[in-house]
Amino acid sequence: MRYRRRRSDLRAPSGLAPRTTSAGTPKESQLGRHLPAERGGYKAIDPNPLAEGLHDYRVGDPLVMVIFGATGDLSGRKLLPAIYNLAKQRLLPAGFAVVGAAIDDLTDDGFRKHAEDVITKFSRTQPVDPQVLRAFLASVFYVKVDFSKLDDFKALARKIDDLDHARHIGGNRVYYCATPPPTYETITEQLKAAGLVRSPGFDRIVVEKPFGSDLKSARELSQILQRVFHEDSVYRIDHYLGKETVQNILAFRFANSLFEPVWNSNLIDSVQITAAEEIGVEMRGAYYERAGALRDIVQNHALQLVALVAMEPPVAFEATTVRDEKVKVLRAIRPILDGDVATSTVRGQYTKGWVLGEEVIGYREEHAVAPGSLTETFAALRLFIDNWRWANVPFYIRVGKRMPKRATEIRVQFKRPPHMTFEAAKDLDPNAITLRIQPEEGISLRFGAKVPSAGVRLRNVAMDFDYMSSFLVETPEAYERLLLDCMIGDPTLFTRADEVEAAWKFIDPIEAAWRDDRPPLSMYAAGTWGPVAADKLIEANGREWHRP
Amino acid sequence: MAQAVSAKSPTPQIAWHGESVTIGDVLSALGGIRRKAAQAEAGDEAHPHPRNCVMTLVAVATSDADERRAQRAALAIAAQHPSLAIVVCEEPSVRTGRIDASIATHPLSASSASKAQCDIVSLRVPGATGEHLAALVDPLLISGVPTYLWWLDTPPFGTKELVDALRICDALVVDSSRFDRPYNSFLGLADLALHSHERLGVADLQWARLASWRETIAQFFEPKERRPFMGGIAELGIDYVGEGRGNRIAAALLIGWFASALGWKVQRAVGGAGGVVVAHFATENGRQLEVAFRSVPKTHLAQGEISAVRIGGASAGSTFRMSVQRDPERQSRLTSDVGPSEFQRRFNAGGEDEAGLEIAERKALQQRDVLARNRESLHHTATGDLPGEPGQGSGVLVRDRRRGGNPLVLLTQIDLGDAETLRLVQNIESQDEPTLLLELLSTGAHDPVYMRSLGAAAKLMRAL
DSSP, rough: OOOOOTTTTOOOOOSOOOOOSSSSSSOOOOOOOOOOOSSSSSSSSOOOGOOOOTTTTOOOOOOEEEEEESHHIIIIIIIIHHHHHHHTTOOTTOOOOEEEEEOOOOOOHHHHHHHHHHHHHHHHHHHHHHOHHOOOTTTTTEEETTOOOOHHHHHHHHHHHHHHTTTTTTOOEEEEEEEEEEGHHHOOOOOOOHTTTTTTTOOEEEEOOOOOSSHHHHHHHHHOOOOOOHHHGGGEEGGGGGGGHHHHHHHHHHSSSSSSSOSSSEEEEEEEEEEOOOOOOTTTTHHHHOOOOOOOOOOOHHHHHHHHHOOOOOSSSSSHHHHHHHHHHHHHHHOHHHHHHHHHHHEEEEEEEEEETHHHHHHGGSTTTTHHHHOOEEEEEEEESSTTTTTTTTTEEEEEOOOOSSSEEEEEEEEEOSSSSSGGGGSSOOOOEEEESSSSOEEEEEEEEOOOSSSOOOOEEEEEHHHHSSSSSOOOOOOHOOOOOOHHTOOSSBBBBBHHHHHHHHHHHHHHHHHHTTTOOEEETTSSSSSSHHHHHHHTTOOOOOOO | HHHHHHHHHHOOOEEEEEEEEEEHHHHHHHHHHHHHHHHHHHHOOOOOOOOOOOEEEEEEESSSHHHHHHHHHHHHHHSOOOEEEEEEEEEGGGGTOOOEEEEEEEOOOOOOOOOEEEEEEEEEEESSSGGGGGHGGGGGOOTTEEEEEEEEEOOOOHHHHHHHHHOOOOEEEOOGGSSSSEEEEEEEEHHHHHHHHHEEEEEEEHHHHHHHHHHHHHHHHOGGHHHHHHTEEEEEEEESSSGGGGHHHHHHHHHHHHHHHOOOOOEEEOGGGGGGEEEEOOOOOOEEEEEEEEEEOTTOTTTTTTEEEEEEEEEETTEEEEEESSGGGGOOTTGGGGOOHHHHHHHHOOOOOOOHHHHHHHHHHHHHHHHHHOOOOOOOHHOOOTTTOOOOSSSSHHHHHHOOOOOEEEEEEEEETTSOEEEEEEEEOOOOOHHHHHHHHTTTOOHHHHHHHHHHHHHHHHHH
């Protein structure tokens, strides 16, 4: 059988500036049911008539997925279990194969044993189905690869070629770097040198966050990847975007006519975004010391949420349009420069305290953390988006570790009614819509209602929509969703280089001022909602933090 | 059997029971229960959340066994989704003129954020339910959410009563594998679906069971390189279990789906040797193709179930064959009495474990014995004939046709040109009734693909 060469993932000719937008993209309505449409590439192909109406049907072309760092933590905890669960849901095409590549000296069977162990331990669905597992493991292979040795990559190439012939794969490859970012350069260069990115099908590369630690390093990283892969084939994975509820923000806003007309500075007073974790830095102390809350959470998760809440309606739910609109928002965020940093931001660090009834140590006592560390475990900021829709609406962001509970939510606070018909309405809180991301995913609308009585007494009531119980289906896991998107070739929920750069452009000046100790680090006891300074930040404008 | 299932199911709390009551009584009891639940939930907060409700499920049963089935399914759904279920069971007309009712409540599972509970209202009514179903149920329905009518056995197709009952609901859900007089009932279903108002959804659990076959087949044609194969299909074979046209419904639906998706028109059908019926189709550009329906004995499968699909053809100089077999480990030797066909030789499963086969075979034989005994006793219960007495029917009972909860293993084998055979084993979790119901209801029971497949299947059934 011959395979025609596809133009789906064109690589950038070396020396050319990378394109950051693609020419045409897969059109798939991923919110809810999908009709199979142009998949995987930019050349239109008719929808598969046999797939019509199969609402969980999302299957791409056969491919080989190479996991670098296959014996590592990410691969074991997330990737292999996620791929197994895709197999269980019958979402992997016939012929699909996984090739583990790592430094460990393992045989195919040795790696299969490892895969079996981690899948059994970490799979989302339990117990593991022995038949599915056995069938899945038969498509798992291993090649020992020392990233510094070209010969190892050549051996990998031979293995992949063999599999390709045996399994009718048509030269489609996905390379997943489940390795630390410093290895990306070596891996991509070696892939190129070993002729592994010249296959007749598509070649895609998946990398994990962090995408750099500032604008400069993010650009360097993009350049490294783009020397070998076209930007359209680079999948920067941020598992946050794979969450159903994050995608539901877009459905809520753009699939309803009720909310969008009020979604602007005429009626919205302010927006609060909270991303709180009850856990500390755990064993990530060494990484966290270099990162801090601003780079670890604000730069990606929090700003992604800002973008989704504030973006203009995209023309369609597809990669280019959605990401174009997100980037516009990120670019419209007013920079917080020099003198403003001290008044618009707060950085905090937890000291010992009580979380969920347990006594916990302070950040400076954590493993691999310097005793005098100035790294922030809490960040709060007030930002403005300088565009027509959001002029003068403050966005308050608060992220932190060792808070009282795990809660991520977006609260859209409306203005008070222009005229008080009811005397009693003075005590009423203004309307608010809360988008709960986790846990208890859902949406809550707060409004005032009359208390049944002879007089007029008003009270706040909440109308709650609970995401989990309202649908007759299960919520898929974020990694499964994203791995599948990558196999199908739909980058909508992956971060594009210009998004990453726009976010860093906003973060860098804040980070620089913080390094100069402006504003000074504020301490907060573990198990509280952050330092007093954070309350002052929002109270200065007559508002207060909403307690999730 | 029933005990095993109910042991796994959550236990509902009977909150109210009344004999010789009116629907008004039921309604006020329901109101009282809801108020109490709301107050209990509110606790200190003093303001309860408004009720969250996803749907009303009205289940119509004509036997005690069906009533329990409906309650079990309602309970399983209720554990995840706030909803109201109304189970209506016809009583033999001895006690005319009275309604016995009970209300069971069930809290949502602990993992759910919503504290709402689910109510299951069971009504035992005299006479044929269809005659006054709408009047019975209408006052109980929750406004603003869809109402689904699940008819557990065979609805009275073609009657005014059914049309009236359908006025109050958004969709009718049936299981065509449980129909009495399956052939005629299936055509009745097709008539209803094609001539009712387009807002009325029609759904069939049998169709939901075909989803895994459809997915597997669609996957084969998914890669762009293989798309042209769809136009090059020359022959199709489908094996199903059981004799007679009534057992061909699932097979006809699957072929109806193919035909309507790819634009094939049925031309004629001819009977062949060994119980094979061949339907001749013409494609849109006039090409001819054949579909062979073959009845096969498979003791581990229920009557009417599909056991294998084979597709072969050529396009642009490349030949292709794909076959999907159900439960491959259990067949091979069991089917050897059918005689090796051309396909079997080509699709030699290979690599099957001999010991496994041995066990499977023994199990199957054992199952066959048990089945034979069960059938006898069931037959006795159902017909009143003495055990061992053959009775006048064909001997195939409706209950035999559908044994729920069988896990399903699909073995796909792909041959492209001269390349090595590619095998893919897929496990499909047991498809119990609540799961299938949820599957159908999650789309609002409106499925245009089903409608067109049903139309094509009805045409095909008439031709066969």
